[in-house]
Amino acid sequence: MAPCVLAPSSNTSHSLSLSLLAAVRPWDRAQHSRGAMSVVTVQVGQCGNQLGASLFQALHDHASQPPAHHGHTSGTESERARSACRQSFFRDGGVARAVIIDTEPKVIQRIVATRGRAEESTGAGARRAAGGRESAYGKTAQRRTNTTGDRNHSTVGGGSRGGGWRYDSGTQVCCHAQGGAANNWAYGYHAHGATFSEACLEGVRRETERCDRLTGLCILHSLAGGTGSGLGTCLTEALRDELPSAFLLNTVVGAHSSGEVILQNYNTLFTLSKLAKCSDGVLVVENDAATAVCRKLLRLERPSHTDLNEVICSSLVAALTPTTTATTAPAASASAMGTGVGQGGGGEGGGMLLHLGDKLAHLCPNKDFVFLRASIVPQESTAFEGSRGERIGVGLNQSVASLLTFHGTPVGGSGATQPPPPPPPPPPECFRIRGLYAGWSPTPLMECRSPLRLHGHERAISLLSNSQAVLGVLETAVGRSRDMFSAGAYVHQYAQFGAEREDFEEAFLGVEQAVENYRSLG
Amino acid sequence: MVREIVSIHVGQCGNQIGRAFWKEALAEHASANVDGVFDDCMSTFFRNVDNRTNRNVAIGDGRQPIYDLKARAILIDMETGPVSETNRGELGELFDERQFVTGVSGAGNNWAHGNVIYGPEYNDELLEAVRRAAETCDSLQSFFLMHSLGGGTGSGLGTYLLTLLEDHFPDVYRFSTVVFPSEDDDVITSPYNSVLALSELTEHAHCVLPVDNASLANIVASWDSGPDLRPVGTGTSSGFDSMNSLVARLLTDLTASMRFAGDLNVDLNEITTNLVPFPRLHYLLSSVSPLPTRSSAEVFDGRTIPPAAAGFDGRPRRMAQMFSGAFSASNMLMRADPRFVAVVTSCDCNGTGHRLGWIRTFVGAYLMASHVCLPRELCRRSKFLACGLLVRGEVVVSDVNANIERLAAELDMVHWNPEGYKIGLCSVPPVGTTQSLLCLSNNCCIM
Missing domain, CATH: 3.30.1330.20 (Tubulin/FtsZ, C-terminal domain)
Structure with a gap:
């Protein structure tokens, strides 16, 4: 079962394929000895489903990347990381641990049609047929390969894409109604929520029962639409009751600020105010930010939704996949400030494996602060670039807690024969300033590393932070909604489905409270 | 499975637009659906009827062959002319007799005649036709009404039907495509008819897409050597056909995003939610770009x-x-x-x-x-x-x-x-x- 998903593309060198085949066994062993913690992903609405399909593709690529040609990471360590990632998100040899929920069948049919069949021989072809376009990273990776001739990057755009994983056609929950949620949060929350939450919960139950150890659920939905925001919120509340001990991470996508859905601000307001109460962490990603990345870094003139999703997924992969706590040089770090070090210390290669739940426990220690932002900075050159690190810290401002992860081969040396892995590079000084963090937070900065390359970048830093960076999203939603609400516009649409003026006031209060909380940090 | 739309064509103008609309819809699905199967997006507008048993064929997996395509439409007129013209024409086989509601004497360009006299008189017949159409739908999403404002049948009976639909199908969205009379209109009573119909539309429709003959004629005039612009009412001229095809294009574009796949789907109810900030302000100005050069x-x-x-x-x-x-x-x-x-x-x-x-x-x-x-x-x-x-x-x-x-x-x-x-x-x-x-x-x- 396993070899077929790990099978390298035909043009890969012989030695590589040997190492891949050999790689299968330790993974199986690890499965019995450690039993990785699983994450069930719940995709709600059009945005959630499109993003989810991209995310599983990215996770699959991440978990099946060939080992680095050089570097000091021991084979077992990267094997461990790969298998942990694989077991977290896939079961039964490549079935995504996902629950697919939407109120209209079109998107589900589309993603399941491209991903529902057993095995696809040439994933890249199928992908192109489905999307009509090549992926953003594929394009840039190829361009980069052409210019630099670096072989390592070609794996991204090459045969490893597509194929190898699928959705279980039994885990779709399609909520057929007279219409979708009409971009109306109240419709999704009150009308669809009341009707369909039991069916959705049943779908989640079925999927969670297939996990040996569940660390948490990741719920993907948009902030602007009706189904994603309304039904997604309702489902999160229901899951909170159903699974009180599981970690719930809501990954929410903010619409373009130039306007995509006219009711996006109302919908965002309602969603965030409810999620702040029931979710363990709300990771806010924005289409605008992803567009900027596409335009500036990837040099795509006309980024499509597929491109945006891939960019968003690259930071989601960093945020969701298990990482290892950095155990090295605690003295140096601790002297600067209390660096969080994994308590367990199990495992052969280094620190303990940090799962989604552990990350959330670190990042959201306080129920008043649940909004997270994620970013990644790829590092192309061998020398650590402090300036790059500072750039990632620009949006950091004041934060409650952060998680800094170093991906890929650690810096220094280039021979695979040198056994001892060098310590990961120290984080840029800008992260260590105590004043950046809330005074009451004991160990605000946690440093981790992952031996796997992130989206083909030889090295990358990812930052997951609970900080003031989220203020912009919250303030826009509150401000715009206030304007609309004072004009009384669209209020009747919400009242029609049971969100009265008092509910609006409550939502305003909820989000304004969150804004105040974050403001009080700095 | 998918959401269905029942189109209701009232009066002469409505029926003429209807003809253009069904032509456009057929052309669009014929070009999009190369396999000739009855798929999800077709079922928005059409029923697949097995003419041996006269039963509707379920969509199933969307790979059923097309037996006999019937439009989800109701054709209404208080005189038999326009409806029977449709029935005799090339689109005739899209409809069966039970989809027609016709009178004999016409409403005499009088809104009151259409609304107050014919409305109650044909109440049961109209309701029966609507019910029959609605029963073949899995999840009926909206009614499309097409009628004029200046005439008697279209404006009078059309708006009567609107209130009827509101009473019996309160959850189904009501979209009205109404044709405003042109200024050199030959119907003397058209201002009265329009005002009376507009007040009904403001109260009872979810969304109104107004078009007017003058703008349509201007667009058509820009196409070719000048349309044959005879006064409203006489019209089976090619000018009117082109103008109607513009309206048809408006309606197919409006529903394209709910029928076909896309990166950002728009359902019809999203249009009312997003574009109607206050319940009575539901008149939407429409424009098509680039202008179609031919239908x-x-x-x-x-x-x-x-x-x-x-x-x-x-x-x-x-x-x-x-x-x-x-x-x-x-x-x-x-x-x-x-x-x-x-x-x-x-x-x-x-x-x-x-x-x-x-x-x-x-x-x-x-x-x-x-x-x-x-x-x-x-x-x-x-x-x-x-x-x-x-x-x-x-x-x-x-x-x-x-x-x-x-x-x-x-x-x-x-x-x-x-x-x-x-x-x-x-x-x-x-x-x-x-x-x-x-x-x-x-x-x-x-x-």
Whole structure:
């Protein structure tokens, strides 16, 4: 079962394929000895489903990347990381641990049609047929390969894409109604929520029962639409009751600020105010930010939704996949400030494996602060670039807690024969300033590393932070909604489905409270 | 499974538009559906009937062969002419007898005759026809009413039907496509008829898409050597056919995003949610860009799919033209200019052309809305309350955003809704083109 998903593309060198085949066994062993913690992903609405399909593709690529040609990471360590990632998100040899929920069948049919069949021989072809376009990273990776001739990057755009994983056609929950949620949060929350939450919960139950150890659920939905925001919120509340001990991470996508859905601000307001109460962490990603990345870094003139999703997924992969706590040089770090070090210390290669739940426990220690932002900075050159690190810290401002992860081969040396892995590079000084963090937070900065390359970048830093960076999203939603609400516009649409003026006031209060909380940090 | 739409054609005008609409819909599905199977998106407009058993064939997995295609439509007229013309014509086999509701003597261009006399008289018959159509639907989403405002049957019986639908199908969205009379209209009573019908529309419809004959005629005139513009009422001329095909195009574009797949689907109920900020202000100005050069039915003759007629290729400049065009007065299907700079001084918005006085019923409502935005003296450009951009073809979201940013300076949005754009992306373009944009704006210039 396993070899077929790990099978390298035909043009890969012989030695590589040997190492891949050999790689299968330790993974199986690890499965019995450690039993990785699983994450069930719940995709709600059009945005959630499109993003989810991209995310599983990215996770699959991440978990099946060939080992680095050089570097000091021991084979077992990267094997461990790969298998942990694989077991977290896939079961039964490549079935995504996902629950697919939407109120209209079109998107589900589309993603399941491209991903529902057993095995696809040439994933890249199928992908192109489905999307009509090549992926953003594929394009840039190829361009980069052409210019630099670096072989390592070609794996991204090459045969490893597509194929190898699928959705279980039994885990779709399609909520057929007279219409979708009409971009109306109240419709999704009150009308669809009341009707369909039991069916959705049943779908989640079925999927969670297939996990040996569940660390948490990741719920993907948009902030602007009706189904994603309304039904997604309702489902999160229901899951909170159903699974009180599981970690719930809501990954929410903010619409373009130039306007995509006219009711996006109302919908965002309602969603965030409810999620702040029931979710363990709300990771806010924005289409605008992803567009900027596409335009500036990837040099795509006309980024499509597929491109945006891939960019968003690259930071989601960093945020969701298990990482290892950095155990090295605690003295140096601790002297600067209390660096969080994994308590367990199990495992052969280094620190303990940090799962989604552990990350959330670190990042959201306080129920008043649940909004997270994620970013990644790829590092192309061998020398650590402090300036790059500072750039990632620009949006950091004041934060409650952060998680800094170093991906890929650690810096220094280039021979695979040198056994001892060098310590990961120290984080840029800008992260260590105590004043950046809330005074009451004991160990605000946690440093981790992952031996796997992130989206083909030889090295990358990812930052997951609970900080003031989220203020912009919250303030826009509150401000715009206030304007609309004072004009009384669209209020009747919400009242029609049971969100009265008092509910609006409550939502305003909820989000304004969150804004105040974050403001009080700095 | 998918959402169905039942179209209701009332009166002569409604039936003529209906004919163009079904031609357009057939052409579009024929070109999109190369396998000739009855799939999900076809079931929005059509039923698949097995004519041996006379039963509807379920969609199943969307791979059923087409047996006998029937339109989800009801044809209503108080005289037999237009309906039987449809029935005799090439579209005849789309309908069966039970989908017709006809009278004999006509409503005599009198709204009251259509609404007060014929309404109750044909009440049961109408309801029976609507029920029969609704029962074949899995999840009926909306009714499309097509009628004129100037005549008797269309405006009178059409608006009666609207209240009937509201009583019996309160959850189903009611979209009305109404044709305003032109100014040199030959029907003396058309102002009365229009006012009476408009007050009903304001109360009972979810969404109204007004078009007027003059704008349609202008667009058609720009196509070729000048249409044959006979007075309203006589019309089976080719000019009217082309004008009707424009309206048909409006309706197919409106529903494209719910029928076909796309990056950003727009359901019909999303249109009402997003574009109607206040319940009574539901008149949406529509414009099509680029203007179709010929109707799809002409372009697509059922055998071959022609190469892109308009030659759009996704280059930024063409894209920009498409978006600018959508906001220019020449593309409007209703005579109004959303970018017109007018100093509004009195209740009659004299800036937007020769608007007739009879639209006052909802002028009042719109003025209230502009009171909310600005003092009326300062209202120099007509305000957008909301704007929907439904794009078809190979257009990506960043194109749309870039163009909105470019045009935003020229458009005057209401202050509480500065980003009032609703975007839809559908990957299937209209027949014969590669890209198309339907702009629906809730704009004060509709006064």
